[in-house]
Amino acid sequence: MSLELIVGPMFAGKSSHLLSIIRRYQSIQYPILILTSALDNRYEKDAIHSHNHESYPALAVPELKYVSQRKEYAEAKIVIVEESQFFEDLFGFTLQAVEKDNKHVIVVGLDGDSERRPFGQILRLVPYCDKITKITSFCSKCGDGTPALFTHRKTNEQSVISVGTANDYEPLCRKHFIQEKKGGDFLKGTMMNVQSCESIDHWGC
Numbered sequence: 001m002s003l004e005l006i007v008g009p010m011f012a013g014k015s016s017h018l019l020s021i022i023r024r025y026q027s028i029q030y031p032i033l034i035l036t037s038a039l040d041n042r043y044e045k046d047a048i049h050s051h052n053h054e055s056y057p058a059l060a061v062p063e064l065k066y067v068s069q070r071k072e073y074a075e076a077k078i079v080i081v082e083e084s085q086f087f088e089d090l091f092g093f094t095l096q097a098v099e100k101d102n103k104h105v106i107v108v109g110l111d112g113d114s115e116r117r118p119f120g121q122i123l124r125l126v127p128y129c130d131k132i133t134k135i136t137s138f139c140s141k142c143g144d145g146t147p148a149l150f151t152h153r154k155t156n157e158q159s160v161i162s163v164g165t166a167n168d169y170e171p172l173c174r175k176h177f178i179q180e181k182k183g184g185d186f187l188k189g190t191m192m193n194v195q196s197c198e199s200i201d202h203w204g205c
């Protein structure tokens with residue numbers, strides 16, 4: 001029983017990273033169940049893909065809670081949750097899988113949205129995990145291999161990152177992310193809020 005978290009911005013190659021882990025376990029015929037997010041209420045056969053066209057079958061589900069009734073779950077020793085930021089029941093499901101059902105669980109997803117706010121429930125799992133890895137992309141403005149830590153929204157749309165909107169986003173390094181946010185003025189409000197613990201309920205103050 002163990003829990004591993006893999007986080008990072010969009011375009012960081014999280015799927016490719018995951019596929020390399022899957023490949024290693026496959027080589028010893030380890031039973032793996034991969035779960036990814038479904039946009040509607042159907043259970044579907046899906047797959048995770050990397051940019052070099054490698055893929056592995058996944059089960060697309062709207063919520064995680066029903067998965068524990070399924071045969072694939074009972075047989076799996078490793079459960080991988082991809083696109084984990086979209087699951088509202090991620091926290092409870094993951095703890096049960098690790099600590100009650102003795103699974104090795106790998107949770108993969110965005111750690112923050114395009115305003116660097118915690119996204120979904122993955123950060124709630126940090127105190128419970130064995131290992132956490134933050135992977136990065138390359139900054140699309142530096143263009144010289146500088147690591148991109150954050151996902152920046154190129155449009156003014158205010159909604160959170162959703163499936164199928166990748167063209168509206170780009171990976172940026174810290175310097176360019178701050179530049180895009182008007183020279184760091186946006187931090188003023190954040191710092192004041194952290195001190196007073198007001199109006200940022202996502203920090204749990």
Ligand SMILES: [Zn+2]
Binds near residue numbers: 141142174176
């Ligand atoms: Zn940059």
